Amino acid sequence: GEDVEQSLFLSVREGDSSVINCTYTDSSSTYLYWYKQEPGAGLQLLTYIFSNMDMKQDQRLTVLLNKKDKHLSLRIADTQTGDSAIYFCAESIDNQGGKLIFGQGTELSVKP
Amino acid sequence: KAGVTQTPRYLIKTRGQQVTLSCSPISGHRSVSWYQQTPGQGLQFLFEYFSETQRNKGNFPGRFSGRQFSNSRSEMNVSTLELGDSALYLCASSSTTGLGHNEQFFGPGTRLTVL
Numbered sequence: 001g002e003d004v005e006q007s008l009f010l011s012v013r014e015g016d017s018s019v020i021n022c023t024y025t026d027s028s029s030t031y032l033y034w035y036k037q038e039p040g041a042g043l044q045l046l047t048y049i050f051s052n053m054d055m056k057q058d059q060r061l062t063v064l065l066n067k068k069d070k071h072l073s074l075r076i077a078d079t080q081t082g083d084s085a086i087y088f089c090a091e092s093i094d095n096q097g098g099k100l101i102f103g104q105g106t107e108l109s110v111k112p
Numbered sequence: 113k114a115g116v117t118q119t120p121r122y123l124i125k126t127r128g129q130q131v132t133l134s135c136s137p138i139s140g141h142r143s144v145s146w147y148q149q150t151p152g153q154g155l156q157f158l159f160e161y162f163s164e165t166q167r168n169k170g171n172f173p174g175r176f177s178g179r180q181f182s183n184s185r186s187e188m189n190v191s192t193l194e195l196g197d198s199a200l201y202l203c204a205s206s207s208t209t210g211l212g213h214n215e216q217f218f219g220p221g222t223r224l225t226v227l
Contacts, residue, residue, distance in 0.1 A: 042218035098160035
């Protein structure tokens with residue numbers, strides 16, 4: 001079945017690294033995405049990873065994918081107060097066109 | 113390039129009424145997807161349109177419907193509104209023509225409140 005799970009809250013100090021975790025169940029996932037949502041706004045795509053990759057780095061963001069365990073993580077280096085938001089992971093299923101399956105979202109709180 | 117726009121941004125309706133929400137995709141994008149976001153259920157896929165055809169559909173009742181016009185603009189309609197339809201409705205557009213990588217760009221959403 002299609003299910004994506006995330007922990008709901010994460011609190012870190014400014015300057016620390018944040019790690020947000022996600023697990024998914026569908027083995028036919030092709031691409032996995034990380035989105036950011038700030039209050040009152042839509043979703044902003046941060047990064048994505050193809051399912052046959054293990055890691056992708058994009059400036060302060062590092063995505064790790066363990067396909068065997070169906071586990072995805074997003075690491076934000078040098079976390080800033082402006083990174084406070086809700087982060088969603090999402091999977092795209094190969095035969096499902098424009099359908100994304102989202103996790104519940106992780107609320108990241110960055111304390112100065 | 114202008115982003116995805118949604119109108120109206122806020123809407124208040126009463127139970128039993130119907131509502132139409134509009135989405136204008138990024139110029140050149142032919143795929144438009146709709147999602148419902150609520151605190152309890154999170155983000156749930158409603159449907160996707162590509163070149164005026166519904167390509168995929170989520171698990172919502174038939175009261176939820178949509179369409180896409182030749183200019184790729186899309187509308188979704190909810191009939192016989194229920195209190196539980198109160199949500200943020202998000203539209204996303206994509207230039208992807210087929211399967212695989214599906215980079216979706218989201219609009220700011222329409223906040224629907226049903227009283």
